Amino acid sequence: MPTIPYKRHIFICTNRRDPGNPKGSCANRGSEEIATAFKKELAEHGLRGEMRANASGCLDQCAHGPTVVVYPEGVWYCVKDAAEVKEIVEEHLVNDRPVERLRLQPGEAEKKTEQKS
Amino acid sequence: MPTIPYKRHIFICTNRRDPGNPKGSCANRGSEEIATAFKKELAEHGLRGEMRANASGCLDQCAHGPTVVVYPEGVWYCVKDAAEVKEIVEEHLVNDRPVERLRLQPGEAEKKTEQKS
Numbered sequence: 117m118p119t120i121p122y123k124r125h126i127f128i129c130t131n132r133r134d135p136g137n138p139k140g141s142c143a144n145r146g147s148e149e150i151a152t153a154f155k156k157e158l159a160e161h162g163l164r165g166e167m168r169a170n171a172s173g174c175l176d177q178c179a180h181g182p183t184v185v186v187y188p189e190g191v192w193y194c195v196k197d198a199a200e201v202k203e204i205v206e207e208h209l210v211n212d213r214p215v216e217r218l219r220l221q222p223g224e225a226e227k228k229t230e231q232k233s
Numbered sequence: 234m235p236t237i238p239y240k241r242h243i244f245i246c247t248n249r250r251d252p253g254n255p256k257g258s259c260a261n262r263g264s265e266e267i268a269t270a271f272k273k274e275l276a277e278h279g280l281r282g283e284m285r286a287n288a289s290g291c292l293d294q295c296a297h298g299p300t301v302v303v304y305p306e307g308v309w310y311c312v313k314d315a316a317e318v319k320e321i322v323e324e325h326l327v328n329d330r331p332v333e334r335l336r337l338q339p340g341e342a343e344k345k346t347e348q349k350s
Contacts, residue, residue: 120294120337121307127289129242171290172244177237187304190238220237 121188124209126154126166128195129183131174133211141174146197150182153201161205180220192220238305241284241326243271245312246300248291258291263314267299270318278322295339297337309337 128151138212154169177183177192184193185205191214195201200218208214238296245268249260271286294300294309301310301321308331312318325331 120309121302123303125304125307126289130290168293170244170292173247173288175287176285185238185242187306188244190242190305193236 119165121154122166122168124189125187125208126167126169127175127185127187128154129175129177129181130175131178131212139178140181141178142183145182147182149198150184150195150201153198154184154205157202157205158209158215161210163209166202167209183220186214187218189214193218194220235245236282239246239283239285240305241286243286243326244292244304245271245286246290246292246298247288247295248295254327256295257298258295259300262299264299267301267312267314267318270315271301271322274319274322275326278327279324280326284326292332300337303331306331311336311337 129142130147130151132140134140135144148171151169151171153167158164158167158169166229170198175183184195185191186193187206191208193204193214193215195204195218204215204218214223245264247259247264247268250256250258252261263301265288268286268288275281275284275286275298279291292300292302301312302308302323305312308325310321310332312335320349321332321335
């Protein structure tokens with residue numbers, strides 16, 4: 117039985133919608149691989165037990181996925197690949213420096229939507 | 234697009250294992266109904282948007298489920314039915330008073346296991 121609360125708890129949206137759904141979904145953008153990459157990086161950095169990576173249902177940031185949120189600090193990310201996962205684990209989870217470049221914030225979220233359209 | 238971060242973000246383990254699995258699972262103990270009850274109570278209390286209830290994968294507290302964790306404060310609960318959901322929403326989420334009786338903590342977790350065996 118792991119010790120709770122965790123020092124950090126990472127949730128990765130793995131919600132999957134029909135490929136034709138205009139909302140899109142994190143799973144259709146590779147979030148299951150992102151979740152697996154987080155689990156692998158936590159294990160390789162000896163963080164299992166004190167931190168946990170969890171799949172989650174829809175985090176309601178569908179336009180910007182794959183969406184990740186790190187608690188207790190409540191830092192939200194848009195994470196595209198395993199290299200970005202590694203960067204978040206090493207910079208944020210190990211060294212306590214959130215990766216500003218990858219953060220998803222209300223203002224940035226709108227900007228990213230405009231850039232995509 | 235809802236405002237992030239949420240004031241409170243509630244994760245409910247809806248992991249389902251084969252009924253014969255000795256580990257048990259939260260879904261086999263009614264956690265999907267617990268998740269639905271949280272969504273309904275948040276809506277009825279006008280909290281949608283500022284708070285969110287999310288299904289999650291296994292939270293690794295399988296012996297004590299249905300398991301729920303509330304962030305950012307990191308308060309863990311074992312929640313058995315819709316009446317307990319309503320109590321948590323009204324006491325903890327609305328009035329900022331965690332429901333101590335329902336909390337899951339390392340020491341209590343061991344105790345609950347012993348009581349069940």
